[in-house]
Amino acid sequence: MTNNNPYNLIPLKPTGRNETNSGNTYSPEDMIKIYEQQFLTQVPDEKLKEFPSVLKGFYDIDDNTLDICAVVFDAVADSCIIYNHKVKVGDYEILGGLVTEELAEGDGYEVKGAQAYTLECKRTFLINDVEMPYQFNLFVHGDSYSTLTKKESLLEKVYWFVSDGFEENLLGDPDNQESLESINEALASSGIREMDLTTIYELVDYIEDSIIDDDMVEALNTLLDNAE
Incomplete structure (x- = not known):
């Protein structure tokens, strides 16, 4: 663990920038990994409120990306996760x-x-x-x-x-x-x-x-x- 990565998040390479140039874009497969980390990363109760901002900041993601289900569902379809x-x-x-x-x-x-x-x-x-x-x-x-x-x-x-x-x-x-x-x-x-x-x-x-x-x-x- 480091101050820059306190939760041992997975380093991933962005595929580019979004249309408003406010955050990185990632491949569907990597988007799923980022999304899954919200649920799989063990976070102390007192840190729960700050964890999403750390996650978004680590990947330089805009505020809406992880909150829009359609983004994740499209990523799931593209990466073909068939019933897990x-x-x-x-x-x-x-x-x-x-x-x-x-x-x-x-x-x-x-x-x-x-x-x-x-x-x-x-x-x-x-x-x-x-x-x-x-x-x-x-x-x-x-x-x-x-x-x-x-x-x-x-x-x-x-x-x-x-x-x-x-x-x-x-x-x-x-x-x-x-x-x-x-x-x-x-x-x-x-x-x-x-x-x-x-x-x-x-x-x-x-x-x-x-x-x-x-x-x-x-x-x-x-x-x-x-x-x-």
């Missing part, structure tokens, strides 16, 4: 090179004459800072693409649990199907607390929305340009 499971997108990896695919006539693809390719890829996700791989096959034809997820890692099994349908998992062969219980057992072995069915579905929605980002598209376009 902090889920974030990690790095991607392209495994190998483009594989040229031959399309038979009548396959029904709208872009005729465009070459089709497949590419093995991997995206890392983090749940409560635990890295979890997610490998998939990317099929590219013209301006469109689709993905086919592997069935090996835990996140991949979670995807197929949702994709195959909850009822099918209950009715299918238990030796070949994942269940909510088996998924939660695997999560627990990685130090991640259990998820209910709604959370599992939210997690898969987030994976599908985040599996391909701008950096990956740029790398993919470079590969496609080189192949043509």
Whole structure:
């Protein structure tokens, strides 16, 4: 502890200044950390009144930021805290090179004459800072693409649990199907607390929305340009 940081607050780097230049702005993830410290920092009763001003002063935040719930809720959405499971997108990896695919006539693809390719890829996700791989096959034809997820890692099994349908998992062969219980057992072995069915579905929605980002598209376009 120091006089400048009497509560051991987390040093964070601002992303810029707000519109009125009266305080720093922070990334959504860091905004959540600042917000959480209001509730997690142990403060003596006689210091409670001065703690918010110390918090705001340490981060050079304007007086309204921590008092506006919408700011925090937006930060929660952007950082994808799904029912208190902090889920974030990690790095991607392209495994190998483009594989040229031959399309038979009548396959029904709208872009005729465009070459089709497949590419093995991997995206890392983090749940409560635990890295979890997610490998998939990317099929590219013209301006469109689709993905086919592997069935090996835990996140991949979670995807197929949702994709195959909850009822099918209950009715299918238990030796070949994942269940909510088996998924939660695997999560627990990685130090991640259990998820209910709604959370599992939210997690898969987030994976599908985040599996391909701008950096990956740029790398993919470079590969496609080189192949043509």
